[in-house]
Amino acid sequence: MPKSVVLDSAAVSRAVRRMAHEIIEANRGLDDVVVVGLQTGGVPFAESVAAALLEIEEVDVEVGKLDVAFYRDDINLRPVLPEATTEIGFDLNRKVVVLVDDVLFTGRTIRAALDALMDQGRPRAIQLAVMVDRGHRELPIRPDYVGKNLPTRRNEAVNATLDQIELGEVTRS
Amino acid sequence: MTVALGKHLLSMADLDRVDIERYLDLASSFAEVQKRDIPKVPALRGKTVVMAFFEDSTRTRTSFDLAARRLSADVVNFSVSSSATKKGESLRDTVETISAMGVDGIVVRHASSGVPNRIAEWTDASVINAGDGWHQHPTQSLLDCFTIWQRLGTGDNGLEGLKIAVCGDIKHSRVARSNVEAFSRLGAEVVVIGPRTLFPPSFDGWPVKVEPDIDAVLPDLDVVYLLRIQQERLNEGLFPSTREYRAQYGLTTERARRLRPGALIMHPGPMNRGVEIDPEVADDKQAVVLDQVAAGVPIRMAVLFGLIGPGQAVDRNEFDRIEHEENR
Amino acid sequence: MTTTAFRGGTVIDQGGRRPGDIVIDDSSGAIVAVEEGSPADRTIEVDGCYVVPGFVDIHSHLRQPGNEMAETIESGSRAAALGGYTAVVTMPNTDPCTDSVAVVSEVLDYAADALCEIKPSAAITLGRSGEALSPMAELVAAGVRMFTDDGTGLQDAQLMRRALEYASGLLTDDGTSIVLSQHCEVSALSQGGVMHEGAWSSRLGLGGQPAEAEELMVARDIALSRLTGMRVHLQHLSTAGSVALVRAAKAEGHPVTAEAAPHHFTLTDAECAGYDPVFKVHPPLRPASDVEAVRDGLRDGTIDAVATDHAPHTPDSKELPFDTAPPGMLGLETAFALAHTELDLEMERLVELFSTAPARIAGLADRQGGPIEPGRAANLAIIDPERTWTVDRGALASLASNTPFHGRSVTGMVRHTVFAGELVVVDGKATR
Numbered sequence: 001m002p003k004s005v006v007l008d009s010a011a012v013s014r015a016v017r018r019m020a021h022e023i024i025e026a027n028r029g030l031d032d033v034v035v036v037g038l039q040t041g042g043v044p045f046a047e048s049v050a051a052a053l054l055e056i057e058e059v060d061v062e063v064g065k066l067d068v069a070f071y072r073d074d075i076n077l078r079p080v081l082p083e084a085t086t087e088i089g090f091d092l093n094r095k096v097v098v099l100v101d102d103v104l105f106t107g108r109t110i111r112a113a114l115d116a117l118m119d120q121g122r123p124r125a126i127q128l129a130v131m132v133d134r135g136h137r138e139l140p141i142r143p144d145y146v147g148k149n150l151p152t153r154r155n156e157a158v159n160a161t162l163d164q165i166e167l168g169e170v171t172r173s
Numbered sequence: 174m175t176v177a178l179g180k181h182l183l184s185m186a187d188l189d190r191v192d193i194e195r196y197l198d199l200a201s202s203f204a205e206v207q208k209r210d211i212p213k214v215p216a217l218r219g220k221t222v223v224m225a226f227f228e229d230s231t232r233t234r235t236s237f238d239l240a241a242r243r244l245s246a247d248v249v250n251f252s253v254s255s256s257a258t259k260k261g262e263s264l265r266d267t268v269e270t271i272s273a274m275g276v277d278g279i280v281v282r283h284a285s286s287g288v289p290n291r292i293a294e295w296t297d298a299s300v301i302n303a304g305d306g307w308h309q310h311p312t313q314s315l316l317d318c319f320t321i322w323q324r325l326g327t328g329d330n331g332l333e334g335l336k337i338a339v340c341g342d343i344k345h346s347r348v349a350r351s352n353v354e355a356f357s358r359l360g361a362e363v364v365v366i367g368p369r370t371l372f373p374p375s376f377d378g379w380p381v382k383v384e385p386d387i388d389a390v391l392p393d394l395d396v397v398y399l400l401r402i403q404q405e406r407l408n409e410g411l412f413p414s415t416r417e418y419r420a421q422y423g424l425t426t427e428r429a430r431r432l433r434p435g436a437l438i439m440h441p442g443p444m445n446r447g448v449e450i451d452p453e454v455a456d457d458k459q460a461v462v463l464d465q466v467a468a469g470v471p472i473r474m475a476v477l478f479g480l481i482g483p484g485q486a487v488d489r490n491e492f493d494r495i496e497h498e499e500n501r
Numbered sequence: 502m503t504t505t506a507f508r509g510g511t512v513i514d515q516g517g518r519r520p521g522d523i524v525i526d527d528s529s530g531a532i533v534a535v536e537e538g539s540p541a542d543r544t545i546e547v548d549g550c551y552v553v554p555g556f557v558d559i560h561s562h563l564r565q566p567g568n569e570m571a572e573t574i575e576s577g578s579r580a581a582a583l584g585g586y587t588a589v590v591t592m593p594n595t596d597p598c599t600d601s602v603a604v605v606s607e608v609l610d611y612a613a614d615a616l617c618e619i620k621p622s623a624a625i626t627l628g629r630s631g632e633a634l635s636p637m638a639e640l641v642a643a644g645v646r647m648f649t650d651d652g653t654g655l656q657d658a659q660l661m662r663r664a665l666e667y668a669s670g671l672l673t674d675d676g677t678s679i680v681l682s683q684h685c686e687v688s689a690l691s692q693g694g695v696m697h698e699g700a701w702s703s704r705l706g707l708g709g710q711p712a713e714a715e716e717l718m719v720a721r722d723i724a725l726s727r728l729t730g731m732r733v734h735l736q737h738l739s740t741a742g743s744v745a746l747v748r749a750a751k752a753e754g755h756p757v758t759a760e761a762a763p764h765h766f767t768l769t770d771a772e773c774a775g776y777d778p779v780f781k782v783h784p785p786l787r788p789a790s791d792v793e794a795v796r797d798g799l800r801d802g803t804i805d806a807v808a809t810d811h812a813p814h815t816p817d818s819k820e821l822p823f824d825t826a827p828p829g830m831l832g833l834e835t836a837f838a839l840a841h842t843e844l845d846l847e848m849e850r851l852v853e854l855f856s857t858a859p860a861r862i863a864g865l866a867d868r869q870g871g872p873i874e875p876g877r878a879a880n881l882a883i884i885d886p887e888r889t890w891t892v893d894r895g896a897l898a899s900l901a902s903n904t905p906f907h908g909r910s911v912t913g914m915v916r917h918t919v920f921a922g923e924l925v926v927v928d929g930k931a932t933r
Contacts, residue, residue, distance in 0.1 A: 067202065069202070069216075070202075070206070070214035070215065070216035070244075070478070071214060071215055071216070085201055085202045085205045086202070086205050086206075087205070115215065116214075119209060119210075119211045119213070119214070120209060120210070120211075121210065263817040263820045263821065264820055264821060264822065265817070265820040266817075266820075283822065285822030285823065285824045285825060286705060286706040286707050286776065286822075286823065286824065287705065287706075287707070287775075287776025287822065287823050288776075288822050290775060290776045291776055291777070291820075291822070291823075305706075306706050306707075306822075306824065307706030307707070308705060308706035308707075309706070344703075347706060350704075350706055373702075373703035373704075374698045374699060374702065374703050374709055374711070375699055375700040375702075375703040376703070377699075377700035377703070378700060378704065379703075379704075
């Protein structure tokens with residue numbers, strides 16, 4: 001499968017840093033801001049964003065992990081098992097939650113994540129940060145912070161890690 | 174990720190080690206859900222689960238009921254006092270009547286061994302055995318494995334290297350039959366202790382060793398699993414007196430002192446204090462009886478989720494298509 | 502008077518094997534000729550078939566009176582005829598119990614239109630309760646020749662001894678003898694047991710009946726036979742120990758006879774693994790070593806007869822949990838084919854097991870069980886030994902369908918059955 005590297009690790013880290021700046025700007029500081037990464041792909045980005053926030057603003061924001069398996073709308077369409085457990089060791093009430101994921105595609109995962117978050121408490125606001133927005137939304141969901149807008153075809157696959165972001169074709173096995 | 178937890182859960186024999194570990198992992202996720210302010214997820218929204226308890230068991234029924242509700246399933250209670258079986262309706266008619274109403278899961282408890290197996294032949298719904306006669310009680314086994322695994326487990330190695338004694342009335346115990354299978358499948362060494370009159374006629378094919386002397390084996394054990402001694406067995410003359418039973422096989426305060434620190438004392442409940450377990454031992458911190466009860470809901474959520482949630486077969490092409498779109 | 506000849510078959514009875522054209526007369530109900538080429542009004546070609554004395558089942562539950570939903574004398578006799586039987590001894594666990602002349606007469610009334618001879622046995626004890634003797638002399642006068650409390654064993658050794666002694670003094674008008682048949686099961690040991698006690702019962706969590714529950718009573722009744730000098734017939738032997746006990750008793754010359762049921766030489770206790778009560782029966786299905794021992798007993802003559810223990814039950818009663826469902830399985834329509842398929846015995850031995858010996862045991866030898874010769878009652882089974890068929894519980898003549906052999910392929914089919922000169926089965930179909 002031919003793959004092309006869209007961003008290398010230096011570019012990824014620049015993009016994360018930029019998003020961190022945007023978060024600080026949009027919220028006029030980091031009061032009440034917490035970061036929650038989606039299991040499992042969003043978690044390293046969430047940690048990376050939090051590290052950038054610490055470096056820039058010297059504020060150590062809380063970081064949580066969220067698994068949405070039990071909230072998915074495609075439970076009967078495909079096997080769904082939790083990839084890892086939810087770990088949110090702090091109160092979400094009245095917080096500004098920055099939800100972080102690696103790739104934004106149809107929006108269904110984010111829809112599930114919103115429900116899952118609401119069951120955890122009542123945040124003052126939820127904002128969405130994604131490393132890659134590849135389009136093809138099926139729900140009215142839009143990100144607040146985007147690392148890279150990447151036009152794709154539906155049958156392409158995007159693989160996003162802190163090391164690099166790749167675009168390739170999905171092969172049927 | 175593939176899921177193949179099967180359609181029914183009738184016996185621990187239905188589960189291999191990978192399946193059991195998958196249930197334990199799932200239960201870990203649901204244990205987290207339990208701790209939330211709103212301990213409920215929509216995973217089984219629109220699914221209907223019938224609690225068919227032909228034998229009364231408030232504890233197990235409550236645990237299953239809560240598990241199903243916390244997954245947002247609709248729950249129908251079919252209790253024997255309100256059921257037609259008392260009016261002479263055959264088991265099959267009862268089951269076909271329930272099935273015809275369109276249900277996804279039937280949780281069955283029955284005083285006769287094998288009833289869940291039979292029901293599974295008569296319905297399209299998933300059948301979950303909540304205890305049948307002397308035969309099996311798989312969700313009890315899973316919650317017991319979960320309890321041990323959380324306390325003493327070695328990560329990916331299941332219960333490898335642990336030595337577990339199952340003591341008491343093995344013959345009449347569905348818990349013993351399913352636990353022996355479950356513990357050994359996860360790698361533990363299992364010994365059985367008790368009077369010969371409370372042993373099954375044959376241990377052929379059981380992954381156990383008979384340990385004649387409880388006192389000799391106590392210091393080596395990681396878990397002592399005590400079974401309930403029912404008054405009925407005394408009436409049948411299977412042992413001379415509860416006093417003698419306690420002296421020979423009971424986990425007395427004196428015996429408990431010789432357990433290694435960190436060894437677990439377990440019991441499926443309800444306990445007969447002063448028979449199979451001394452009252453002080455039952456209240457000791459090594460006794461994890463309440464942890465067992467607490468593990469019941471997440472384990473039963475895992476089973477319900479695994480069998481009537483996402484475990485259904487998916488057409489391969491359809492699966493691929495969704496996989497593409499899934500790439501978030 | 503019309504005569505019918507069965508031509509081209511091989512005749513097998515206690516006189517051996519020979520070609521023969523058997524001519525029967527429908528008005529007298531007797532065999533009129535056996536030589537090849539004997540004239541007759543009509544001919545039925547039976548090339549390649551065996552012509553044998555009609556089978557005699559000394560152990561059937563035909564449920565009437567009491568449970569006509571499961572079986573009636575009529576439906577049971579049709580099942581019997583299709584299985585090649587021309588006589589059936591019915592068991593007394595009817596409702597009311599067959600322990601009085603009144604019930605015996607009632608059974609015989611129902612039997613008037615049956616498709617085979619119906620010979621009721623009667624209970625040894627009143628109500629089969631094991632407490633007091635039934636009116637045995639009256640019952641003998643009413644035609645009863647076999648007494649049994651079948652369904653349960655007679656637990657009280659003293660009462661069994663008295664029954665044997667009392668029966669030995671009873672006279673019959675036709676000079677035939679009286680036999681007491683025992684369902685061998687010491688209930689104190691079998692109590693709570695719903696299958697064989699062993700590895701399978703342990704694993705399945707079902708109460709077991711140890712082999713010894715049967716063997717103890719076999720040993721006891723052999724001892725009582727020795728004590729009283731009276732003949733005892735031991736029903737449905739199912740264990741290696743029972744077979745060994747009977748073999749030894751016969752070697753010592755004790756007048757004991759024994760039977761085995763088809764399911765005990767074809768099925769093992771592993772069948773119970775699915776908890777389907779169609780496999781629940783008393784005595785229970787046993788492990789393979791016992792099945793082998795029963796087969797050996799049938800081969801070497803330790804076991805005298807195959808008896809079906811035909812026990813019809815309504816579908817709903819077999820849809821109860823395994824431990825609460827009633828024991829018993831159908832047998833009449835499948836017994837011969839199973840024995841023919843599974844036992845690897847000469848046809849001569851099968852004729853002994855199915856006809857000659859059971860007719861003798863039940864006191865029916867004057868008209869049942871051969872020999873096939875002129876003047877004898879025309880009770881015949883004509884067997885196609887090559888025909889393979891599949892047991893279908895939905896296609897049985899029995900009102901019930903609790904056969905454990907559904908779907909099994911067997912070889913050997915009853916083509917025609919002649920009862921008292923009447924063709925009651927033609928080409929595998931009952932004529933009425």
